[in-house]
Amino acid sequence: MTLFKIIKPSDERLLMNSKPEINTMKTSHLVKSILKALTMSLLSLGLVVQVYADRLDDIKKRGSLIIGIAPNSPGFSSTDNQGNRVGFDIDLTKAISAAILGDPNKTQLRPVKGKQAFPSLRAGTLDVLVHRFTWTLSRDAGSLNYTRVMNFDGQGFLIRKDLGVKKIADLNGAVLCVSQGSTSEMNVTDYFRKNGFTFELLAFQNNEQALTAYGAKRCDAMTTDSFGLAAHSQKLPDRSQHMILPERISKEPIGPLVAHGEDRLGDAVRWTLNALIAAEEMGITQANIDSLKKTSRNPEIKRLLGVSGNMGAKLGLSKDWSYNAIKAVGNYGEIWNRNLGPDTPLGLDRGLNALWNEGGLMMSMPFR
Amino acid sequence: MSMRRNALLTPKRREQIPALIFQVAIILLLVWIGWKMVLNAQSNLERLGISAGFGFLTSDAGFDISQKLIDFQEGSSYLQAMIAAYLNTIVLALSGILLCSVLGLIVAFTRFSKNPVLSLVAELYVETFRNIPLLLQIFFWYFGVIASLPSVRNSHILGSVVLNNRGLFLPAFQFTFFGVLVSAGLLICVVAAIIILYRKKTTYGRVDRKTWIWVLIVLSASLAILLFGGPLGKWELPVLSGFTYRGGLTIRPEFVAMLAGLSVYNSTFMSEIFRSGIISISKGQHEAAETVGLSGIKSNLLIVLPQALRVAIPPAGGQLQIVIKASSLSAAIAYPDIMSVIGGTIITQTSQAIECMFIIMGLFLATNLTLTWLLNTYNGFIMRRGGR
Incomplete structure (x- = not known):
């Protein structure tokens, strides 16, 4: 002036x-x-000019975790009647917070949309991203690091039952609603071109708008990850008139991410997630964890719960880091059943997400 | 005061020196900051492992575009996707500019109507649509249009014209190469005829017989080519195939909703601009037109409007630029314009955010500057004709 x-x-x-x-x-x-x-x-x-320090130390000093989550995806991340954030992803954030900070509720949850999520993580305004993003080479090799897969999913198609479509091949010539810049947009293009089908693709800014257009019959089918379809279709007033075709046209492994180069934070998140799966493998639940911690003579359980060994110290966390995480939200199976299982509106099958010794792909890396 | 001075350093110049130093310093500072920003961005991109450059333009675009004016299919590159998207932007912007100007003009004159109901309706129109955010209006038109139209199986069909919630399907004329040549020739002939008539007009607005004969010869020659020259092309009709109609010309709900949103919203501002132009014309002009026996509409069109335009065109130009810029809201309802295709799909697929944003900005800038240049030329033209 x-x-x-x-x-x-x-x-x-x-x-x-x-x-x-x-x-x-x-x-x-x-x-x-x-x-x-x-x-x-x-x-x-x-x-x-930015000052770089280790993110894990920053988080502990700050006493809270800033986590990016999906804005509105029922079953994974949405608000309940009391206005609390609930869902599969939210339980994961609680486990991570309990493991790192000893308290499941020391999180600042930031709903972020697709396009903003990656730049925010890169720029450091988010510590962790617990979202619905597929693990791909370009994302992982770029400025992001995936920690581990928490959902094995595939791209599916949501259709109206009265359309008379039984399989994806019947959709030849259909109009499809999709969200912009997603892997879904490329997958569906690849798949339809590969099979020589004609189609018209309407790419909306996000899944909410795609669903509204689908609901208004602007398109014959909506396509994205099948879990995403299960979640978003809950918002349709006539949900029972719709169905998700059983076929999947892609592999969609999904899990939490940290920024490239944040190795210590990445390890802490990865092993917290592993602990949840290991707990299911060993039969540790929210209910029996306290008695198991006292009485169990299984060396694996003792190592996992920090009774013996120094797993926590190796990760730069406290001794009872995994105990805190499991105590807060239960094991992987409990988290699944609470948010996505047969007793919930989504009613999803475990399918590929069952434990490895039960026909699925979920396997914890060994706690050694 | 009489002091001997160097010719180079007159008192006036000497006084300008501080200002000059200051300006140079500011420019240097700006250049330096700009240079720092470029360096900073470069090192950050390197750190994040993002390769900069425009090499990605030639690689395959692995997605499809719903509305395309050029051939865009499997194996087409990102560059072709951008061109297809830019054409969509141009079509939307041009139609929006035309429609909002016409609507604005009609509303402006309606507000001056002697019928109080009409002028009240016009005022309500302006006050309503001017004060609701454009994005909301676009959603309103889009979901309103889709919801109120029947599904494909219950389409409204009138001859070869089909209307349903997938769009308005019209028969389209497919030109052969010969057809294109002949039509271009015809167009040239007609334009030539009009120019001849205009040039040869005498003071009394009459055209002499010799010119008329020339014009008739040109026109009948072209008519003969049209009749006996062979087929120019054929009509392609929309046909129901599977889930939707194909063939012919399709006007999609996304385009209709964008056009409706853009032109209704901006027509309210345009009508106010035209109204201010009309108010600036003295009432005497109107009365004079009446005394020489011109009807209300004629006096408006021939006397008031040409003078009002001289006042209205500069601000109207600004409003029309807003129409072009606002077309970037398209992504919200899946109309594939440049903002949607480049700023949405291509950025997330290639991670070349900076390059893509530069391309989008460049395209909007070029488009708007072209519009400014055209309007300035037009403005100069009517100023000269006005003789003031």
């Missing part, structure tokens, strides 16, 4: 054709103010 005040009077004097000696005085004044402005801008540029 001062800069303008200086130039203005001198302009007026130009008009009045005033005396030169006042000008010389003004000139030195001016040089000073220019120098001042230059130093100020140099200083402010210096302040912009």
